[in-house]
Amino acid sequence: MVRGINNLSDARYCAGMGADSLTFRLDPALNGYLTPEVVKELSGWVAGVQLIGEFDTLPVAEINALVLQCGLHAVLLHRRRTPEELAQLTVPALKLLRWLPDMLPEDVDLRFREQAPHYLGFVLAAPPAQLPNGAETTRLIEQARTYPLWLGTDFAPGGQLRAYVQQLRPAGIVLEGGDEIKPGIRDFDEMEALFEQLED
Numbered sequence: 001m002v003r004g005i006n007n008l009s010d011a012r013y014c015a016g017m018g019a020d021s022l023t024f025r026l027d028p029a030l031n032g033y034l035t036p037e038v039v040k041e042l043s044g045w046v047a048g049v050q051l052i053g054e055f056d057t058l059p060v061a062e063i064n065a066l067v068l069q070c071g072l073h074a075v076l077l078h079r080r081r082t083p084e085e086l087a088q089l090t091v092p093a094l095k096l097l098r099w100l101p102d103m104l105p106e107d108v109d110l111r112f113r114e115q116a117p118h119y120l121g122f123v124l125a126a127p128p129a130q131l132p133n134g135a136e137t138t139r140l141i142e143q144a145r146t147y148p149l150w151l152g153t154d155f156a157p158g159g160q161l162r163a164y165v166q167q168l169r170p171a172g173i174v175l176e177g178g179d180e181i182k183p184g185i186r187d188f189d190e191m192e193a194l195f196e197q198l199e200d
Contacts, residue, residue: 001150003054003076003125004032004177009186011042014049017195020172021050023076026066029056030078039070052076052094060088067091076123083118092120094150099128105139112147121148125174127155137168144170152176153194162197173198 002014003023014022024039025032034042043051051071055063056078063075067090076094086093095115100108112122132140132155143149148171156164165173175194178186 002175010177015046023052026053027055064090086118095119101128123150125152
């Protein structure tokens with residue numbers, strides 16, 4: 001999953017490198033918000049990827065309208081919604097989670113159990129300032145084996161993404177899109193190194 005796509009260079013490069021899904025921030029409350037017209041233009045140049053809209057505060061009715069307008073396959077929700085709201089969505093939903101360092105393990109497990117019936121999976125994109133220790137990594141492995149869990153690349157210690165993926169076996173890895181240097185020009189060195197580590 002590559003989040004925050006905002007230009008054609010990223011969209012085409014990531015689709016060509018084998019990304020499964022691209023996310024677009026379609027909620028005006030989010031930084032990097034794109035209009036539906038821009039999302040339709042960008043997505044029109046790619047094929048073979050899932051299109052996901054990211055939303056925070058928009059009501060479900062407006063989310064559904066944008067799903068239809070932009071041809072989205074799923075949504076990534078930043079804010080927790082009620083089961084009744086989730087039932088009204090016209091496409092599956094993923095839930096963006098934040099790492100809470102002081103949260104008790106049993107409370108983390110409860111959070112997953114309560115929300116799992118309503119979501120396609122969970123996206124834990126940003127690690128804590130201090131990477132998970134051994135015990136926390138063990139719990140992450142258990143959670144990744146129990147629930148569909150996408151993890152940000154920054155969770156991997158020392159940049160050893162491939163080894164980390166082999167250890168945790170998450171449902172997916174989350175990369176972040178970037179900005180073009182100028183229209184049509186983008187530095188893909190960092191992203192290319194990540195894709196290379198993930199190649200079979």
